[in-house]
Amino acid sequence: MMMRLLRLCAGLLIATLAAGCAQTKTVDYSAFKQSRPRTIVVLPPLNESPDVKATYGMLSQVTxxxxxxxxxxxxxxxxxxxxxxxxxxTPGDIHQVSPQKLREIFGADAALYVTVSKYGTSYMVLSSATVVTAGAKLVDLKSGATLWTGSASASSEEGNVNAGGLIGMLISAAVHQIVSSVQDDAAYPVAGIAGQRLLSAGRNSGLLYGPRSPKYGTD
Known part of the structure; x- marks a missing residue:
């Protein structure tokens, strides 16, 4: 029974990975290239996760x-x-401020709206991982047009191969949960990785380079 369950999980994992690899995203950069923002104001992220630290944990990592x-x-x-x-x-109230008002207050060209959907450690029978998932959109503060959208995720278990079999996986999950519970914010470094994946320029479907970059205008 256990072997059948493991084979089923492995099959679902392979199918999920294949589906993820097969997905391609085509981004229309025409509005972005026409706007070419120089200054960005980052708004406090909306938090859809149960962890109250998500908003400022993510905010501190995206600039x-x-x-x-x-x-x-x-x-x-x-x-x-x-x-x-x-x-x-509150982020909810701040996200309701009009683009024109944000431009008037901060003098910025664009605003970055971030939403955190996952932030923190979850414990399951065979695994325990700290996961951060966030989405973002860049909005032109002159026109109110959306210039770019993206999403990214990071996990503390990426690249982790447990050679201890079923017992080893159970122990590893339990230890990870204990360590995470005594840390102030185990998700903070994971949020840094997610932030880099979300907002680094030059990657597929990512942001365009800004005017302070030597690569400005090459993308």
Missing amino acids: YPLAEAGYYVVPVALMDETFRLNGLT
Whole structure:
């Protein structure tokens, strides 16, 4: 019975991987190239996960890849304090502010809206992984048009091969869960990887390079 279950799981995994590899995404960059934003304000991410640390855990990780891609990013502390002084303290309320108002306040060319759907560690019988999944869209603050959308995910178990058999997998899952439970935010470094995958320029379906990058205009 156990062998049949393992074979079934393996078959489903192979099918899932094959389906993921077969998917291709065609991105229309025409609006992005016409807009060519220089300055981006990153809004506090919406959190759809059960972990309350997701919003600021992810927010602290997304500005670096944007800067590396060649954009000037409005400092997160300035953005956060500006909204707070204006009575806006939740991501849901902040995401409702009009693009024109955001441009008026921050003088930015575009805003990045991020939604975190998974953030944290989940324990299952044979595995325990810390997973972060997020989606984002870049919006032109002059026209309100969406310039780009993307999504990415990262897991603490990527590339992990357990050679201890079924017992080893059970022990590994239990240990991982214990370690995660005593850390302040086990998902934080995983969020960094997800952020890089989501917002690094030059990758397939990714952001275009910004004006501060030596590769600006080559994509």
